[in-house]
Amino acid sequence: MPFPLPPNPREPGHRTDVAVADRLAGAPSVPPPAAAAPALVSLSGVCRTVRNRRRGDVEILRGVDFQARAGQVTALLGPNGAGKTTTLTIAQGLDRPDAGTVELLGQDPWRAGSALRSQVGVMLQDGGLPPSATPARLLAHVASLYREPADMTTLTARLGIDEFAARDIRRLSGGQRQRVALAAALAGRPRVVFLDEPSAGLDPVSRQLVFDLIAELKQAGLAVVLTTHLLDDAERLADHVVLLHQGIVERAGTVAELTARSGPAPLSFTVSMPVGDAVLASVPAGLTVTEVGLSSETADAPGGCTYHVLGVSEPAHWAALANWWREAALMPTDVRLLHRTLEDVFLEVAP
Amino acid sequence: MNARSGTPQPAHAPQSPHAGASNARSLARRVLAQGRYETVTALRNGEQLLISLILPVMALFGVVWAGLLDRPDVNGVDVAVPGVLALAVLSSALTGQGIATGFDRRYGVLAYLSTTPLGPAGLILGKAVAVLSVLVLQVVVIGGAGLVLGWRPDPAGIPAAVLFFLTGAAAFTALGLLIAGTARPEATLALTNLLWVLLGAVGGVVFPLPESGWLAGLAVVLPSAALGDGLRAALGTGALDVGALLTLIVWAVLATAGALRWFKWR
Numbered sequence: 001m002p003f004p005l006p007p008n009p010r011e012p013g014h015r016t017d018v019a020v021a022d023r024l025a026g027a028p029s030v031p032p033p034a035a036a037a038p039a040l041v042s043l044s045g046v047c048r049t050v051r052n053r054r055r056g057d058v059e060i061l062r063g064v065d066f067q068a069r070a071g072q073v074t075a076l077l078g079p080n081g082a083g084k085t086t087t088l089t090i091a092q093g094l095d096r097p098d099a100g101t102v103e104l105l106g107q108d109p110w111r112a113g114s115a116l117r118s119q120v121g122v123m124l125q126d127g128g129l130p131p132s133a134t135p136a137r138l139l140a141h142v143a144s145l146y147r148e149p150a151d152m153t154t155l156t157a158r159l160g161i162d163e164f165a166a167r168d169i170r171r172l173s174g175g176q177r178q179r180v181a182l183a184a185a186l187a188g189r190p191r192v193v194f195l196d197e198p199s200a201g202l203d204p205v206s207r208q209l210v211f212d213l214i215a216e217l218k219q220a221g222l223a224v225v226l227t228t229h230l231l232d233d234a235e236r237l238a239d240h241v242v243l244l245h246q247g248i249v250e251r252a253g254t255v256a257e258l259t260a261r262s263g264p265a266p267l268s269f270t271v272s273m274p275v276g277d278a279v280l281a282s283v284p285a286g287l288t289v290t291e292v293g294l295s296s297e298t299a300d301a302p303g304g305c306t307y308h309v310l311g312v313s314e315p316a317h318w319a320a321l322a323n324w325w326r327e328a329a330l331m332p333t334d335v336r337l338l339h340r341t342l343e344d345v346f347l348e349v350a351p
Numbered sequence: 352m353n354a355r356s357g358t359p360q361p362a363h364a365p366q367s368p369h370a371g372a373s374n375a376r377s378l379a380r381r382v383l384a385q386g387r388y389e390t391v392t393a394l395r396n397g398e399q400l401l402i403s404l405i406l407p408v409m410a411l412f413g414v415v416w417a418g419l420l421d422r423p424d425v426n427g428v429d430v431a432v433p434g435v436l437a438l439a440v441l442s443s444a445l446t447g448q449g450i451a452t453g454f455d456r457r458y459g460v461l462a463y464l465s466t467t468p469l470g471p472a473g474l475i476l477g478k479a480v481a482v483l484s485v486l487v488l489q490v491v492v493i494g495g496a497g498l499v500l501g502w503r504p505d506p507a508g509i510p511a512a513v514l515f516f517l518t519g520a521a522a523f524t525a526l527g528l529l530i531a532g533t534a535r536p537e538a539t540l541a542l543t544n545l546l547w548v549l550l551g552a553v554g555g556v557v558f559p560l561p562e563s564g565w566l567a568g569l570a571v572v573l574p575s576a577a578l579g580d581g582l583r584a585a586l587g588t589g590a591l592d593v594g595a596l597l598t599l600i601v602w603a604v605l606a607t608a609g610a611l612r613w614f615k616w617r
Contacts, residue, residue, distance in 0.1 A: 114468035128463025141388045
C-alpha cells in the first residue's frame with residue numbers, strides 16, 4: 001500500500017532501509033543470508049516444568065534449542081500443548097526456564113532492563129488489550145512508553161485501524177483486535193518482534209495485509225518470531241521453521257529442508273480404468289505403486305483412478321516407469337510430482 | 352518508520368555508558384505516563400467512579416444528616432469526614448485497584464505492559480501514581496463536601512494525616528494487588544467489594560470501634576481501624592497515633608511481601 005508521506009531526513013528517528021540494514025548486519029544492505037545473519041534470539045537446552053494440581057509436575061519444555069536471526073521470519077509450529085507459547089514466553093523474559101540458557105539481543109531477558117525491552121515488540125496470544133480502552137487511546141499510551149516510537153498515524157492507517165480506532169476494544173472483532181495488538185507490538189520500532197498466532201481470526205484481506213507487513217519487517221532487518229497453527233502461513237512466511245512436539249524440537253530448518261527430508265516427493269498418475277492386480281504385481285523393482293482411489297473430473301485434474309508411485313529419484317526410474325506403462329498398455333491422463341508440504345511433515349511428527 | 356510503506360524501522364542505537372541519569376528520567380516519564388493513563392481509565396469507569404467518589408460522598412452526607420456520630424462534646428462531622436476519607440482510601444487502593452488489576456491480569460494487559468520499557472516495576476509504580484492521583488481528587492471532593500457541612504480540621508494534624516494517607520494507600524494497594532494477583536478476577540471483584548462493605552461498616556473505618564471489650568482488640572490489628580483512628584486523631588486533635596501507624600506499616604510490609612511472593616502476572 002503506497003503512502004504519500006515523504007521520508008523526513010531531519011526527523012530524529014528517521015533512518016533509511018540501507019542505514020538500518022548496515023547497522024544491523026553490516027554491508028551489503030540487503031538482508032544477509034541465513035548463516036551470516038546475527039542470531040538475535042537464542043535458546044539452548046531450555047526446560048520448563050510447571051506444577052499442576054491434578055497432574056503433578058508437567059514438563060512443558062524438555063530441552064528446546066532454536067535461534068532467530070535478523071532479517072528472517074522464524075516460525076514455531078506444533079500441535080496444541082507442544083510448548084510454543086511457553087517457548088515464546090521464556091524468550092520474551094515473561095517466564096524463567098528451569099534449565100538452559102536464553103539470550104535476547106545478547107542479554108538474559110528475565111533480568112532485562114528497559115533498554116532491552118524497548119528493542120523488543122510482543123504480541124501475546126490473548127492480545128493483552130484492555131477491553132474498556134479504545135485503540136486510539138491505548139496505542140497513543142503505548143507509543144508514549146518508548147523513546148523513539150513509530151509514527152502511529154501511518155502505522156494505524158497501514159493496518160486499517162483508523163476506521164474503528166474510537167470504538168471500545170471490547171466491541172471489536174477478533175481480527176480487529178489482532179491488528180491493534182500487532183500495532184502495539186510495533187509501536188517501539190523493535191529489532192525483534194514476537195507474534196503469537198498473528199493471523200488467528202483474520203479475514204483474507206486483513207491476513208494479506210498482516211503478511212505484507214511481516215514481509216516488510218523482515219526486509220527491514222527485524223528478527224520476527226511467530227507461532228501459528230496455520231501451516232500454509234508458515235510455508236508462505238517463514239525462512240526458518242521450528243517444529244515442536246511434546247516440549248522438544250522435532251525438526252528445524254527451512255521449509256525446503258523440512259519437506260525434502262524424507263526422500264523424493266511421490267509421483268502421482270491417473271488412468272481412466274483401474275489397473276489390474278497382475279499389472280500392479282509387475283511394477284519395476286525399487287518402485288512402489290499404491291492406489292489412491294477413484295476421482296471425478298475437476299477443473300485441474302481429469303477423473304479416473306489415481307495411483308501414487310514412491311521411489312522415483314533418478315532418470316532410470318522414470319524410464320522404468322514409462323516402460324511399465326507401455327508394457328501394460330496404460331496411458332495416464334494425468335501425471336504430476338507431488339510436493340511434500342509442511343502438513344505432511346507435521347503429521348509425521350504429531351500424527 | 353518507513354514513510355513510504357508504513358513499515359516501522361528498527362530504532363535504538365547502542366546506549367552510551369553515561370545513560371544512567373537519562374534512564375532514570377525515562378523511567379520517571381514512563382511511570383507518570385502509566386499513572387496518568389490508569390487515573391483517566393479509573394475516572395472514566397462508572398463503577399470505579401461510584402465506589403471511589405459517589406458512595407463515599409453519599410456515606411458522608413448520610414452519616415452527618417442522620418447524626419450517627421453526634422456526641423454531646425463532639426461535632427459529628429469532625430468524626431465523619433476523616434472516617435469517610437479512610438473509606439475513600441479503601442475504595443481506590445483496595446477495591447478499585449484490586450478489581451482493575453484482576454481484570455488486567457485476566458486479559459493479559461499486565462503481561463503485555465511488562466514486556467514494554469515500562470516493565471513490571473514501572474507498572475506497579477504507575478499504579479501507585481494512579482492511586483495517589485485518585486486519592487488527591489477524593490480528598491478535594493470529600494474534604495470540600497465536609498467543609499460545606501461544617502467540618503473544621505486541625506491544621507496541625509495535616510502532616511500526620513498525609514502520613515496516614517500514604518501508609519494506608521500502600522497497605523491497601525498491596526492488599527488489593529495480593530488478592531488480584533492470586534485469585535480469579537470474579538473472586539477479586541467479590542472479595543474486595545465485600546471487604547469494602549464489611550470494613551467500611553464495622554471495621555473501624557467510618558464508625559470508631561469501641562474502646563473496651565473484644566472489639567477494641569480488633570482496632571489494634573485491623574488496618575481499616577488503624578487508618579480510621581489515625582486520620583480521626585490527626586485531623587480531629589492534631590495528634591499522631593503511633594500505634595495505629597505501626598499497625599498500618601506492618602500490614603503494608605506483610606501485604607507487599609505476600610504480593611512479591613505470590614503475585615502472578617498472568
